[in-house]
Amino acid sequence: MNVNKDKLVPLALGVLALAGVSLFVRDAYSSSLVTWMAIAALTATSLRFVSLIGELNFATAAFYGIGAYGAGTALTLFELPFVVALLAGGAAALVASAVFGYITLKTKGPYFLLIGFAFTEVMRILYTRSDWLGGNSGMVGIFAPSFFGAYFSTFAVLLCGLFIVLLYLVERSDLGKVFTAIRDNDNVVLSVGIDVHLVKVACFCIGSFAAGIAGALHGFANNVISPGDFGFLLSTFALAYMKVGGEDSPYGPITGAVLLVGLASLSTRLGGGEHVFYGAAIVLAVLLMPKGIVGLVSRLLPAGKGRAPAAEGKAHG
Template identity: 50%
Template sequence: MLKSNPGLALCILIAIGAICFALFSGDPYYVQVVIWVFANAALAVTLRFVLLIGELNIATAAFFGIGAYTTAVASTILGWPFFISLLAAPVIAGVISSLFGWITLRTKGPYFLLISFAFTEIVRLIYTKTEALGGNSGMIGMFPPMELDAYFPAIAISILAAILFGLYAAERSNLGRVFKAIKNNEDIPRSVGLNVIGLKILCLVIASTAVGLVGGVHAYTNSVIAPADFTYFVAVLALAYVKIGGEGHIVGPIIGATILTLAGQFLHSFGPYENIFYGAIIIGALLLVPGGIVGLGVRFKAGTLMGRAGR
């Protein structure tokens, strides 16, 4: 399989390289940046996974937060061991998302977009009003156990990379094809006897489980979480990664996340100009490069880069 797919082989090599970098590099800052890149890539890829069925799921941000809070509660309040706390995150996120999907996926398009937006803000409101979850200031003290501490960055990157490869495999499977068929015209899969709503819920649950795990990793990486980390803005940035990288292929969001995360490191000092920059880059990418970087690559391959006519 790898011989016929050099791109995949290259991605595996990059992932292994990143894990080795985390194991052997002496500079914690750069290791942290690599983890951010992988975490943002995973966020963007999970957002894109629900785009496969044609829905824009702002609640990606909510399930990211639910995962992080689950791990935080499991490790600090309940005192569960490291790996179990980490695994609780995708489980809880998956359960809540199945309920959320069961209710909301009867709608689609703009309604689903708005509902998932409102859900994200409401979940955040619940954190701020719950004393046990630390209210506005959030929760602290999620640390990996001492004996694993040195290896934690490598573990985090391995988990995040596994999520990326897992979602790639899911997209390439028959299930992934059915998801795309639903996006194209959901009446056709329905006409051959498929339970379209059930499949949509499954798609949402897969993505939310994955992003819940990303949230769990985030809780341990940061050791501090607060409601303000989980606004709808998380999904907006994820969408920016998807759009800039290109949504036609799964590497698009990964490339987008890498570029913008690295660029963001330089922009943190700019205050209000940071948002202006992000706004401008999002608008620019949308209007000038509709297919994203991957789209540019495809056009370049086809030799039509210069001869593009309109949108």
């Protein structure tokens, strides 16, 4: 595995730094904000991971929701332990994505995007009509163990950080190189005897599992989930985090998530104005910072420090 330690070490240190900050955050609002930043960062990173095969996964919200409902069902209906319920949410998203991906990844580009959008809406409607999932009223009583207390945000940051690092390690592995080769030219990969379709499904499943874990954390952070939480806007938000931060770098989704979630929390007083905020952020990022904030910073760094990230970005994103 060819791991770039110049990126892995700062990535891990950044996660630990945010976790350290959360230890000293005592008021409920700030603690909750840190938790949502971590969840948003993992969701956006899962979206970026699937983009390694050249596809924009607009079904991210669907698998995020499946993870949330899977964990909630495991905890409240089957009364499974917290850790088992959390992993059950990710597993539910993994299984669903394997079926969905196997069927739909034979399509490409806008067709795959539209299918993902439609699937997200279908799942949202199913939640509203499933009485055992709470219907429109949602599912309640999704509580993390009481021993976490005020430190649930620290747990969320560490768990999300762990999965972000794992996704980066997969990206840098030989399997990750196959993913990016498929994005660049799948016919070349096919010519050497690799089953392109199954490899794409594998990438899709890994990314969706991470999205499912993020969704499970959503349920435990909010204690209640409802169908409206998992509409297509959630995928739009994840896209905003990735584009604004920069999709060529593993730092990009994290940077975008922390910045936009923080700024959006200030705009909630506008009553829905945060939706306009995210849309404007995507437009401005594409027009003014096509490589995102991380790409802009890389260009502004001294030549000796800026060339390596830029070169790697071209190779991997």
